[in-house]
Amino acid sequence: MASIKDVAAAAGVSVATVSRVLNEHPSVSADARTRVLAAVADLGYRPNAVARSLRTDQTHTLGLVISDVMNPYFTELARSVEEEARALGYSVIIGNADERPDLQDHHVRNLLDRRIDGLLVSPTDGGSPLMLDAVRAGTPMVFVDRWIPAVDVPVVRADGRAAVRDLVAHLYGLGHRRLAIIAGPAATTTGSERVEAFRAALAEYGLPLPDAYTGQGDFQAESGRRVTEGFLDLPEPPEVVFAADNLMALGALDAVRARGLRVPDDLALAAFDDIPWFVHTDPPVTAIAQPTGELGRAAVRALVDRIEGRTPTSVTLPARLVVRRSCGEPPTPTPSLSPVQRSTSVQRSTS
């Protein structure tokens, strides 16, 4: 592969001059520029980004460590992150932690070794020593979706509290009184926040959240299945289950179906995280939607601000309830033709 030396030789100039035209440095004669450009085209020369990074100490690369790529929410997040980063001149390397702290550390270490300019992370746990060290060492970092308390890092996330309250109001209005939750790991902020918001909202209606109705999941489908089976085995099963993420909702759907029961007749279901497929499940799932794309973009902007010396700011965006059919909602005659706005933060889904 041609190097800058080859180009210099072909153009009859020094490597310094080649470098200058490549980096659009103003002081290069028109003549030199033309000859260099011709040589570049001729040799099909492409600058070696590795060498450039070593010299300039910047890689123009962002690391993104997410908890689970197979989760459509995170896939969409990753997509919007890459888009915004590309628009700002950065590329991104994704590390998939699969909800495993050890894998998360593996990726953080790998990314750090590659000297990425900054790190976007949605922590799987409460924060490993490695991650804490990285922050302390001054690595530009921003948390997305999930965060680690007591660490001075900007966080970009959705606040689901209002939407959870809307959901509980919706369920109560539908006549449900025995509400259960499949919670995420308590070590994650989203895991604990969603149970707390749910519990608080229930309290507003004088409803309890007994331990038996609080299942411990891990944000993966299998745990949703397991917890739901436990609920169904109870002497008095709940009337509705709220899954703290879309994958656990999928597991819940599985569990109900496996017993030959039906949603919502035998057990109603609502989920945190809205995804395209929820429109097409049987029945369509009532869910809380996050402004995923906007979260990804805002997170990148914050990180790039930090990297480029500006002051990054934390961002909190609202989530909203999307009502469909999985909670025993009265059927809409022509669902696709009459979208009904229920309130500012509650909307009936179209299609």
Place this chain on the structure above:
Amino acid sequence: MASIKDVAAAAGVSVATVSRVLNEHPSVSADARTRVLAAVADLGYRPNAVARSLRTDQTHTLGLVISDVMNPYFTELARSVEEEARALGYSVIIGNADERPDLQDHHVRNLLDRRIDGLLVSPTDGGSPLMLDAVRAGTPMVFVDRWIPAVDVPVVRADGRAAVRDLVAHLYGLGHRRLAIIAGPAATTTGSERVEAFRAALAEYGLPLPDAYTGQGDFQAESGRRVTEGFLDLPEPPEVVFAADNLMALGALDAVRARGLRVPDDLALAAFDDIPWFVHTDPPVTAIAQPTGELGRAAVRALVDRIEGRTPTSVTLPARLVVRRSCGEPPTPTPSLSPVQRSTSVQRSTS
């Protein structure tokens, strides 16, 4: 950040010795090794992968360019690629082409500039000059899923022909005679192969595939919707639509639902690519499943073989039909409890 010089100074040895213990070179005295290791731990030293890459001319990194991350099939492929690569000591950088040739080129160029050791690609089109040049220049490359004919690059893919024939037999057996297809882009191998296989299978039953029943899609949901609407507007609409990928099937589902019609009663549906959600849609979708994880792993093994000087081999794995309910299949009393093996390559889905 501490460099190898700092470690050398702290351990009272030369940088060469530090490098040797880091790379587990045998000829280092036990004493030197201990002192170096202590210094490394002390300083929290981590080798700079950028510098190492520049020097050794290898990045231990694989590039993966896929056509669409939001497509669950490719998400799963990416996941298995990363897993196998990690097991073999490589990391992977994913480029999402979003079915856009220009974006695909952007990523290929970016990856090449970063001097990745090898490239895994699922081409969006017939092959850009850039990609062809890369092959010619000797960049280790392997195609996954889709490939470019007339280019001497190993390809790892699934052969869907037998499964498509099984599908047509299944549909014929169900009484369907007017079968339509939502095809993928003709410029992609999977796009053209699936129509051809479908047409050939229909021919075996003396069934035609009229132009009106051949809709041109682009593997994205929106095109599935548009094509399906066209089918429904026909004086004599088809009885069943076969979508050449899961996203277009989703669009088809949308279109049918938007008209207040139902699958399979008004229009039956089958899809190429099986994904977890198809079990939970209304109705569960009959689909052709690829051995996605195995494809990803085999592709990585082929690429790493090529990189490390062994001879890579192309791999073709069979796809198989998974029968569910979207084609008017007779309902199974307890679907989850009685999985029925229909033939070696046709199975009735559990759950």
Place this chain on the structure above:
DNA sequence: CTGAAAGCGCTTACAG
């Protein structure tokens, strides 16, 4: 406007 030279952080023949 241009080039010679230093240096980024490593690895690795070479000599001892």
Place this chain on the structure above:
DNA sequence: CTGAAAGCGCTTACAG
């Protein structure tokens, strides 16, 4: 077993 030195491909003050 160990170190001095060269060199990977760039960028960038410095001098002219």
